[in-house]
Amino acid sequence: MFEIQVYGDRGLRITLGDSISKETNDRIRSFSSLLEDENIKGVIEWIPTYTSISIFYDPALISYDSLRERMNSLYENISLIDVPPADVITIPVCYSKEYGPDLTNVSKHNQLTEEEVIKIHTEPDYLIYMMGFSPGFPYLGGMSEKIATPRLSSPRAKIEAGSVGIAGSQTGIYPLESPGGWQIIGRTPLKLYNPKSDHPILLRSGNYIRFTPVTEEEYQTIENAVLMGTYKPKRELFKGGEKG
Amino acid sequence: MNNSAIEVLRPGLSTSIQDLGRTGYQQFGMVVAGAMDTFALQIGNILVGNERGAAGIEVVLMGPKLKFLRDTVIAICGANLSPMIDGRSISMWRSQRVYEGQILSFGKPVDGSYAYIALSGGITTPLVMGSRSTYTKAQTGGLDGRFLNKGDVLPSGEPNFDKYGKQLHPEWIPDYNKTGKIRVILGPDEEAFTKEGIHNFLTKTYKVTTQTDRMGSRLEGPAIEHVDGADIISDAIFPGTVQVPANGNPIILLADRQPTGGYTRIATVISEDIPLVAQSLPGKEIAFEAVTLNLANKLYQRRENFLKTLSKIV
Numbered sequence: 213m214f215e216i217q218v219y220g221d222r223g224l225r226i227t228l229g230d231s232i233s234k235e236t237n238d239r240i241r242s243f244s245s246l247l248e249d250e251n252i253k254g255v256i257e258w259i260p261t262y263t264s265i266s267i268f269y270d271p272a273l274i275s276y277d278s279l280r281e282r283m284n285s286l287y288e289n290i291s292l293i294d295v296p297p298a299d300v301i302t303i304p305v306c307y308s309k310e311y312g313p314d315l316t317n318v319s320k321h322n323q324l325t326e327e328e329v330i331k332i333h334t335e336p337d338y339l340i341y342m343m344g345f346s347p348g349f350p351y352l353g354g355m356s357e358k359i360a361t362p363r364l365s366s367p368r369a370k371i372e373a374g375s376v377g378i379a380g381s382q383t384g385i386y387p388l389e390s391p392g393g394w395q396i397i398g399r400t401p402l403k404l405y406n407p408k409s410d411h412p413i414l415l416r417s418g419n420y421i422r423f424t425p426v427t428e429e430e431y432q433t434i435e436n437a438v439l440m441g442t443y444k445p446k447r448e449l450f451k452g453g454e455k456g
Numbered sequence: 457m458n459n460s461a462i463e464v465l466r467p468g469l470s471t472s473i474q475d476l477g478r479t480g481y482q483q484f485g486m487v488v489a490g491a492m493d494t495f496a497l498q499i500g501n502i503l504v505g506n507e508r509g510a511a512g513i514e515v516v517l518m519g520p521k522l523k524f525l526r527d528t529v530i531a532i533c534g535a536n537l538s539p540m541i542d543g544r545s546i547s548m549w550r551s552q553r554v555y556e557g558q559i560l561s562f563g564k565p566v567d568g569s570y571a572y573i574a575l576s577g578g579i580t581t582p583l584v585m586g587s588r589s590t591y592t593k594a595q596t597g598g599l600d601g602r603f604l605n606k607g608d609v610l611p612s613g614e615p616n617f618d619k620y621g622k623q624l625h626p627e628w629i630p631d632y633n634k635t636g637k638i639r640v641i642l643g644p645d646e647e648a649f650t651k652e653g654i655h656n657f658l659t660k661t662y663k664v665t666t667q668t669d670r671m672g673s674r675l676e677g678p679a680i681e682h683v684d685g686a687d688i689i690s691d692a693i694f695p696g697t698v699q700v701p702a703n704g705n706p707i708i709l710l711a712d713r714q715p716t717g718g719y720t721r722i723a724t725v726i727s728e729d730i731p732l733v734a735q736s737l738p739g740k741e742i743a744f745e746a747v748t749l750n751l752a753n754k755l756y757q758r759r760e761n762f763l764k765t766l767s768k769i770v
Binding site for chain 2: 217218219220221222223225231232244256257258259260261262263264266268271272275276342343344345346347348349351387388390405407408412413415416417
């Protein structure tokens with residue numbers, strides 16, 4: 213699927229699929245990488261999502277028609293390039309009572325022990341389909357239905373940054389302190405969003421994350437290293453294969 | 457700080473430092489932020505001899521009280537919030553000299569919501585991801601990522617005393633009270649709406665509600681009906697995009713919008729009219745008119761040429 217649409221007077225939207233799938237995500241990543249290499253004058257930025265790429269451009273520098281033509285010819289190359297390699301980033305999570313106040317809810321709801329919930333949650337590599345909602349927030353796919361749990365009936369007024377939660381069959385991490393209704397099962401000491409850093413945003417779409425359990429002590433050690441700016445998250449090449 | 461330019465004596469409602477926004481990071485979920493009325497900020501900057509995208513002070517309805525810590529040149533553009541120097545009212549859309557110790561304050565809001573104080577040399581708080589714009593929800597940019605507080609001191613670049621007494625031609629001064637139509641380009645989810653839904657959107661009027669802020673303008677009026685539900689797979693949002701959730705009331709997304717959203721998008725306001733939406737106070741009635749991309753691009757080009765020419769002749 214490849215369709216180009218007008219999106220306002222400074223936008224061009226390209227549909228590359230009609231449902232959430234890894235195949236569509238691969239095509240979006242390939243197309244994004246072609247777009248990046250092309251470095252087209254007048255293209256300000258683009259927003260890749262589950263099924264599309266929307267390009268924001270300056271019509272004083274490039275017209276819609278010529279941008280559309282460039283996109284059509286770029287698309288002809290999409291099958292010629294390999295899908296860019298993906299990284300797996302390990303996210304340490306402390307699944308304690310203090311950091312994960314709803315771990316018990318999730319285990320009861322699914323008739324599992326808390327240990328089983330943690331084991332299931334840390335098993336798969338989760339694909340980051342897109343970023344959005346708030347700075348640094350990854351939309352993840354691949355959580356096991358075995359630990360799916362509805363949102364809290366009454367949302368919390370304040371959830372700490374780094375909180376790891378479950379909402380329905382989705383899992384995610386809160387990059388900022390905010391209100392929210394997710395079932396919070398743990399917390400990571402990593403900063404998904406750090407405006408003071410040279411790399412303000414830890415994750416990007418197309419990569420994977422893997423949760424790994426840490427003790428409260430290890431959490432403290434990592435948190436200190438993060439604050440000192442000395443912590444390097446573990447990053448490895450994704451080798452494929454659908455674990456979990 | 458020897459580049460201290462302004463001291464905040466009284467902060468006002470939600471006064472913040474803004475430039476043209478933090479572009480380039482939306483693919484990582486970052487909000488663009490920036491001035492709600494980018495036209496007014498750019499004009500202000502041009503009138504004081506700055507680059508169009510220099511950071512200025514965004515003032516919302518209830519203005520601050522500010523003391524100048526050095527001689528400089530300022531221009532106030534955008535909403536008329538009755539600006540005064542040492543208690544005497546001053547002209548809008550005009551650059552003028554101010555002197556160390558003088559006090560800028562605001563009075564009654566006359567029209568519009570957002571005024572901009574452009575200062576020669578620009579406000580020079582640190583750049584964060586290439587921009588000085590304040591995004592309070594993520595404590596990013598501006599002064600510690602927050603609205604201004606009493607006692608804050610704002611730094612500026614070196615003032616240029618050659619450019620003052622410059623006035624924007626009245627023909628170009630927007631009338632925020634005028635009940636003109638807001639022009640849109642339909643789509644990208646036009647097909648998600650019934651014929652009646654589109655008809656309502658383009659023929660009825662929609663009132664700006666009090667639930668309107670830097671993120672967007674929430675309107676209410678005759679329901680804009682969907683064919684089959686209001687939810688889409690989360691997708692990109694641009695400035696001026698009009699989302700319609702299940703209740704059928706439109707939301708026009710503005711500076712602090714999230715880069716993606718899950719509601720159907722009936723249209724996007726053309727660039728030239730976004731400042732007019734941003735300046736619309738609660739209670740104002742808005743009517744929409746669909747235009748072609750061709751016309752929108754001509755208007756965009758005209759405005760761009762005007763700003764370029766003005767930069768040259770000031």
